[in-house]
Amino acid sequence: MLVKKMLRDITKNIGQFISVLLLSVLALVTFSAFKSEASGGLRRMEKLGDEFSRADGWIYGEGFTEDELDAVKALSDVKDAQLRTELSGETVEFDQAQVILYLEDENVVSKPYLVEGKDFDPKDKDSVWINKQFATAWDIELGDSIEINVMGFKIKKKVAGFIYSLEHIYIKADKDMDTDYKNIVYMYMSYEAAPEFSFIKPTQIIFTTDVDNVKSLDSKISEALDGNYSVLIDDDSIFGIKSYVSEMNQHNAFSYVFAGIFVVVSIFIIMTTMRRIIEAQRTQIGTMSALGVKPWKIALHYSSYSFVPSLVGSFIGIYLGMFAIRKLMFVLKKFYTLPGWKPEFLPEFYICALVVVFACMLSSYLSCKKLLRIEPAAALRPAPPKSGKNTIFEKLPFWNKLSFTSTYNLRDISRSKLRTAMCLIGLFFGTAFALSAFFCGTTMTKMKEWSMEKVSDYNFQIAFQGNVDVKAADELSEKYDGELIMMTQIEIAKKKEASSDDRDACSLVVTEGKDLYGLTDKDINPISLKPGSVALTRKLAKKYDLSEGDTVYWHIYGENTWYESKVGIINRNFNVQGITMLREDFEKLENVSYHPNQLVTNMEVDKDEVLKNDFVTSAYSKEEMIENFDSAWEAMDALIAVFALFAVMFIVIVLYNAGNLSFNERKRELATLRVLGLSDKKIANLMTVQNLWLTIFGVIVGTPIGKAMITAMMDTNGEQYDYAIFTKPMDYIKSYLLVFITSIVTSLLFTGRIKKLDMVSQLKANE
């Protein structure tokens, strides 16, 4: 019988319960969608890692011998190890795509995942194995030949297999902002297939281990190799893995944050709704108690009100989230390649659903607990009217001069703290989401300006082969009045030859100080580098507690010599972290060779003509670079839409519920005001004014929350990025307009209900 009563009561308060259901759906949709793909991805990466013996540690050096490999293999913590040489170059055709070439004579660690063709054979003299994405992008078939140019050697081999590498879940060419599979290819080849490189000793020892902190093996490896290596890194420094893991961790964090926000709002709605229902059913509770219904049964009965919508909502949310993410996986798979990556159905979803249901039921129980303590006889009598008392606002010096609307609303706010709190929470997050949406839009525009105008202050970018002849590069630079840029991977530290744990992999940029490749300070204003010093990026400076005038130590990846440089300026770059130095300073260093990767210029460049140079691999105009940038930031549009949708939903759900509650709680008061002759417009105005006040407060508090939220979100992108959040006054105006318009429209929904208010029946009722 009580179930029937519950269902009828829910029907009477359908608006509020649908809101709870919707919020439970949203909580579980975001939780299950984000969590399933992130968890599914990380677990799949681990499984494939075991299956294909993906390396856990990478030792870089100037050249390793079999003896050194044996010494590493002999370490008790090392499961397996092998030698490998990594070289870079470009394809001869296919728009001279960037090439990452691995040469091996055995393949026991980091075995490639075969998609099509035959297994990688490290003894095969005629074949090459290339990544499937590149083959698909260029319609390359098995058996086709591919010619590459590496260190000046042209090598042509038949494609024997299409593969994926678990070290390259994410790849992008150096010249690209984001993935474009046409521009980068990684390939596996045997040493025997490339005798041209027999003079190069293997530059890497890769190994597998069960030790969690790979860098803790540093001292043992140092001992085994007698210090003859430059760097030991773990997968946290492998770009293709780190980018993916960062993104998955970000999604994991989103799953908790978004679900948490929705659940908090649900709880507020339940508490306010249940409190109203229970207050209205005071005499029914008294009757049930008088009839002998046990208090726990009554408590269970009222707790079950939120059980139904939260349970139904949670389950719809889980399956809707799974359905949605299955449909949306293709977006992620455009950027990340992990064979067999599927959203994973986790027991955590049910746990999360249970937490949501439990939280909702608990809030229902807490709402009725107080009434259950009252003696049945007392509960059978109508509750005394809500006590009016002086509020804190009455201490205001101008209180007596306030209008009726103001005093009435201020007292109503004081009397309905929970409802007010619910409104404010919704408005805080509504404002925060609205601001995040508009901040993202501005950030996108400004990042483009930062990247395309301040960092890349040039109209043409000409990329070179890795082994470019400096003289030829200089001649071309002179011809186009350009600036040569060299970029390479380095490790930096605060101390010389610091242990692996105290170093960071980052980039070294060598410029000619012509400011075509621009440096910007923390406020994104252009700054220039002075000779004799280097620029250090803000994030690393903060991490190592370094400031202008301090010394930073660094060495080039694969080379053992450490250098020290004075930090001249602290700069900020959104996707290149590390140090920047002038060519004149770089060339003064011992044991380094200057190999520029690109030439940038503001002169008009005839693309066809410049590509005739053997050492030029590609040439891009500003328009092409902008196009590239835009396509890389496409995903941001979806994020903006999601934020805007969340903002509107939050405000509508919360304000509608608050309005509904407020309307039902005050029906009698509003009817009295109508009978006394207050016009419908004035009565509606009473409610609208309160909403507007709360909206103003919500907007004021929501603004810093919005800023903190978007900053935290951007910060989860990983160490290699330093996104600046750009805002402009119009963002605030647009966000506030969105919030206020939504708030006013929601208030207007009640105007009709005020008109329909039945004065007679309301006034006959006793309070």
Next chain:
Amino acid sequence: MDKGFIEFKNVFKKYGKGEAEQIAARDVSFTIDKGEFVVVLGPSGAGKSTVLNILGGMDSPTEGDVFVDGVNIAKLKRKELSDYRANSVGFIFQFYNLIPSLTAKENVALTKSIVKDALDPVKMLEEVGLSEHVNKFPSQMSGGEQQRVSIARALSKNPKLILGDEPTGALDSETGVMVLDLIQRMAHEKGNTVILVTHNADIAQCADKVIRMRSGKIREIKINENPVPVKEVEW
């Protein structure tokens, strides 16, 4: 005393349709003069509240005319009815209907937002003997005190007529007498037209005119040539 200040002419009020149709008022006709203290008597379902609601502009008749000071309020539109309620009627409710979050003074002062020439709320409260309670909230007052605030609120609009729906129904007899005395004085001393709806027959002897209703019809209209002062009635 203006003759025919209020005139009910063949008023019908029906609710529902077909088999569910209920007739709350059947061919109700009566007149009330200005300054009269009228009591509408009858058991539950007699139609007395329907008459009061129509007179108060909260409901409209299905058929018939209702003239108040020459204006047929049965023909008024929604907005005009709202103005009529604001300017012409003062209500006294059984359950007081005060705004809990406003003090006594503020509840009375509320009428300032409704009519231009509302009377001073403190004076009104003094008149009903509540000068000591002006800053109290409804929950800090007794039922009788709350009802007197309600009366002060009704008076503060300086309305053409004052309507009361069982104004003593929720009060003990002692407090009820005090409130009723106040209402009677409003008519006899201040010249307000007062119409009370009640099922308490004892109140009838205090009125100038008594309208008895049953099953939606008027059974009797009786004029008291010598109404008894409330305090002299044995309750």
